[in-house]
Amino acid sequence: MFYINQIYYRWENLMLESKDKNLGWNGKQNGVILNPGVYIYVMEYELHNTDRKVKGGDVTLIR
Structure with missing residues (x-):
């Protein structure tokens, strides 16, 4: 099994990269x-x- 997850801010800055599907x-x-x-x-x-x-998409972070 292969898995990688990446989260970017406006496609420029990589915020998270993980190969742990539970993270x-x-x-x-x-x-x-x-x-x-x-x-x-x-x-x-x-x-x-x-x-x-x-698969990809976007998420809006609100505080």
């Missing part, structure tokens, strides 16, 4: 609370020897 994102980077805004996520995964799939 969530709490709106922080290195313990620092991030500003409200639109963040982009990209998940790439492969399940049980299938083709790799990529």
Whole structure:
């Protein structure tokens, strides 16, 4: 099984990259609370020897 999750702020700054499918994102980077805004996520995964799939979208962080 292959999995990678990435979260970006406006496609420029990588906020999180993880290969742990159980790791969530709490709106922080290195313990620092991030500003409200639109963040982009990209998940790439492969399940049980299938083709790799990529899913993405956006999430709005509000405080």
